[in-house]
Amino acid sequence: MTLMQKFLGAAAGVALSAGAALAEPALIFDLGGKFDKSFNEAAFNGAQRWAEETGGKFLEIELQSEAQREQALRRFAEAGANPVITTGFAFATPVEAVAGDYPDTKFVNIDGWMPEVPANVQLIGFQEHQGSYLVGMMAAMASKTGTVGFIGGMDIPLIRHFGCGYAQGAKAVNPDIKIVANMTGTTPTAWNDPVKGSELTKAQIAQGADVIYAAAGGTGVGVLQTAADEGILSIGVDSNQNHLHPGKVLTSMLKRVDVAVYNSMKAGADLETGGFTILGLAEDGVGVAMDENNASLVTDEMKAAVEDARAKIISGDINVVAYYENDSCPAHDF
Amino acid sequence: MNKMPQWADVVLIPLISLLLAAILSALVILAIGENPWAAFKLMVDGALMRSAGWGYTLYYATNFMFTGLAVAVAFHARIFNIGGEGQAMFAGLGVAYVCLFIPWPHWSLALIGASVGAAVFGALWALIPAYLQAKRGSHIVITTIMFNFIAAALLNYMLVNVLRPPRSMDPATATFPEATHLPSFRDMFSTADNIMFRGAPANVTFFIALAACVLVWYLIWRTRLGYEIRAFGFSESGAKYAGISPVRITIIAMLISGALAGLMSVNTTMGESERLVLNSTEGAGFIGIAVALMGRNHPFGVFLAAILFGFLYQGGAELALWTNIPRELIVVIQALVILFTGALDNMVRMPLEKLFLSMRKGDA
Numbered sequence: 001m002t003l004m005q006k007f008l009g010a011a012a013g014v015a016l017s018a019g020a021a022l023a024e025p026a027l028i029f030d031l032g033g034k035f036d037k038s039f040n041e042a043a044f045n046g047a048q049r050w051a052e053e054t055g056g057k058f059l060e061i062e063l064q065s066e067a068q069r070e071q072a073l074r075r076f077a078e079a080g081a082n083p084v085i086t087t088g089f090a091f092a093t094p095v096e097a098v099a100g101d102y103p104d105t106k107f108v109n110i111d112g113w114m115p116e117v118p119a120n121v122q123l124i125g126f127q128e129h130q131g132s133y134l135v136g137m138m139a140a141m142a143s144k145t146g147t148v149g150f151i152g153g154m155d156i157p158l159i160r161h162f163g164c165g166y167a168q169g170a171k172a173v174n175p176d177i178k179i180v181a182n183m184t185g186t187t188p189t190a191w192n193d194p195v196k197g198s199e200l201t202k203a204q205i206a207q208g209a210d211v212i213y214a215a216a217g218g219t220g221v222g223v224l225q226t227a228a229d230e231g232i233l234s235i236g237v238d239s240n241q242n243h244l245h246p247g248k249v250l251t252s253m254l255k256r257v258d259v260a261v262y263n264s265m266k267a268g269a270d271l272e273t274g275g276f277t278i279l280g281l282a283e284d285g286v287g288v289a290m291d292e293n294n295a296s297l298v299t300d301e302m303k304a305a306v307e308d309a310r311a312k313i314i315s316g317d318i319n320v321v322a323y324y325e326n327d328s329c330p331a332h333d334f
Numbered sequence: 335m336n337k338m339p340q341w342a343d344v345v346l347i348p349l350i351s352l353l354l355a356a357i358l359s360a361l362v363i364l365a366i367g368e369n370p371w372a373a374f375k376l377m378v379d380g381a382l383m384r385s386a387g388w389g390y391t392l393y394y395a396t397n398f399m400f401t402g403l404a405v406a407v408a409f410h411a412r413i414f415n416i417g418g419e420g421q422a423m424f425a426g427l428g429v430a431y432v433c434l435f436i437p438w439p440h441w442s443l444a445l446i447g448a449s450v451g452a453a454v455f456g457a458l459w460a461l462i463p464a465y466l467q468a469k470r471g472s473h474i475v476i477t478t479i480m481f482n483f484i485a486a487a488l489l490n491y492m493l494v495n496v497l498r499p500p501r502s503m504d505p506a507t508a509t510f511p512e513a514t515h516l517p518s519f520r521d522m523f524s525t526a527d528n529i530m531f532r533g534a535p536a537n538v539t540f541f542i543a544l545a546a547c548v549l550v551w552y553l554i555w556r557t558r559l560g561y562e563i564r565a566f567g568f569s570e571s572g573a574k575y576a577g578i579s580p581v582r583i584t585i586i587a588m589l590i591s592g593a594l595a596g597l598m599s600v601n602t603t604m605g606e607s608e609r610l611v612l613n614s615t616e617g618a619g620f621i622g623i624a625v626a627l628m629g630r631n632h633p634f635g636v637f638l639a640a641i642l643f644g645f646l647y648q649g650g651a652e653l654a655l656w657t658n659i660p661r662e663l664i665v666v667i668q669a670l671v672i673l674f675t676g677a678l679d680n681m682v683r684m685p686l687e688k689l690f691l692s693m694r695k696g697d698a
Contacts, residue, residue: 061654062661065616067535068651074533089503113503156505186490324501
């Protein structure tokens with residue numbers, strides 16, 4: 001008897017004896033891989049926290065190929081996994097295609113967008129532009145040269161979305177500020193190219209930048225390192241990266257993918273589906289990281305300004321324009 | 335003149351190489367504390383014992399057949415085309431344009447149109463390096479690999495700025511219209527009470543790949559052009575002496591090669607995802623080199639090697655789904671097969687040749 005048959009048998013047994021409520025959740029990582037120090041890893045951490053707290057187990061797969069998207073969704077759904085959580089916008093279309101065949105399975109997609117959400121699918125989106133706006137304000141306030149930098153990973157709309165919020169925040173503090181923006185590359189290796197991140201950092205320093213925001217997955221590690229070596233400030237992304245270079249990282253733009261995964265797993269089969277969950281500043285889905293590692297860098301003035309802007313964004317007094325509202329950015333031309 | 339019989343060259347060497355790769359892979363799996371026999375059974379069960387598994391194996395094999403044939407055709411002219419990846423990527427744009435902007439009445443017509451689009455775009459992408467090689471002597475290995483990056487950048491630009499539907503986060507085109515959806519194996523082979531190939535992406539393009547194998551065989555061994563390509567490959571000066579133009583052969587061989595590599599995007603873009611995604615080629619252009627090497631540049635060999643690599647890909651997915659073997663190690667296993675069948679070919683060949691030579695001496 002093979003492992004798979006054993007597994008399928010066990011899963012079927014669980015489903016038969018206890019109903020779908022006890023089914024294990026499944027987590028599908030996008031092509032970036034589980035340990036990308038950023039987005040997928042945050043999802044993994046959330047799942048891990050759920051597993052430790054509840055003693056439960058979850059199924060997982062790191063994809064290798066585009067064709068495996070549907071395959072992994074179907075195989076986990078057929079094995080009785082519930083809910084099936086996917087990370088990354090590229091899963092939106094496969095989830096949409098598969099969901100109808102498995103009406104009893106609940107699917108979650110983080111970062112995706114669909115014109116119409118099927119009844120058993122929940123989409124979770126983050127207001128990255130709001131968090132980026134706040135770190136953009138801090139960057140502009142910390143900058144002495146009047147030039148701030150942005151280094152993105154792959155040149156895709158999502159990353160322009162990060163950069164656009166950042167540029168708006170920086171311009172809100174100092175309308176004359178110069179923003180230097182670069183993308184690392186046009187292939188998926190751009191997410192994991194710290195050497196190129198380091199080169200881009202040096203190039204931006206040469207152009208006068210003294211605070212650089214990295215929204216580039218593993219590439220950002222090189223950006224933060226070089227910024228620390230060259231004596232300028234950097235801003236981390238997704239997870240709290242302040243601790244990587246204490247006293248050298250101004251702050252990190254938090255995107256709580258871990259919380260989204262944790263909550264979805266906790267809800268299990270009772271997960272509410274059929275719509276969008278938008279996690280913004282109000283829900284603490286995004287935010288800025290303040291801890292002992294950057295306490296010396298953050299002035300009271302900055303704190304007050306960020307708090308003020310945060311409240312105004314939540315109340316709607318400040319409108320941060322999302323890049324994909326009309327596929328362009330009012331504050332910077334990408 | 336031959337040091338060993340043909341069957342040993344074609345069958346025995348790949349088999350021994352495979353066996354060596356399998357033994358090393360088993361050791362690797364043992365080293366991380368998993369059971370290699372269970373892993374192997376899982377791969378076989380997942381890839382070959384279920385019709386859906388076959389559907390995936392053949393889907394991957396279709397890609398590898400096209401790219402393998404592309405490398406093989408160029409190699410008969412002693413041209414090393416490692417730009418199959420870029421040619422397939424650029425051909426994806428051709429497929430997308432044909433499917434999105436021409437209102438096809440039926441999938442069969444759309445398939446012909448998309449195949450032509452893919453072949454033309456793929457050939458175009460091979461034309462520039464071919465011209466540079468033929469006329470300027472720029473080494474084709476360097477230019478084709480550089481063209482892979484240019485294709486990636488171009489595709490990225492087109493998908494992010496031109497072809498992406500508004501509001502979508504995903505750098506991909508809109509889904510192709512219903513009429514261009516190719517029948518999958520499920521549509522073709524399922525009966526009402528027996529659903530075969532459920533959810534598998536293998537589609538009618540597989541048969542185009544089979545036809546391409548036959549056509550390439552015919553071209554290389556049964557036509558005048560094929561004779562010229564092979565003559566050019568054996569000796570450029572000899573071919574010149576016989577009145578064969580090196581410029582013409584280089585360009586034609588590369589055009590055919592590029593067109594074949596391009597055709598794989600019909601399978602991935604039109605057959606599987608039904609839209610053009612950024613990552614549609616996924617290294618199949620490079621796997622094509624290993625497939626051609628292992629298949630000895632013969633279409634039938636390419637066919638068998640493509641099935642083998644399809645099995646490795648689908649079996650690898652099964653390992654990733656149901657075991658704790660990390661995906662990096664699955665790549666290691668795939669790489670070991672490539673290493674032994676391609677790069678370390680002589681390691682098996684030389685002792686075998688000696689063995690056969692000594693046997694022959696014994697006979698005499």
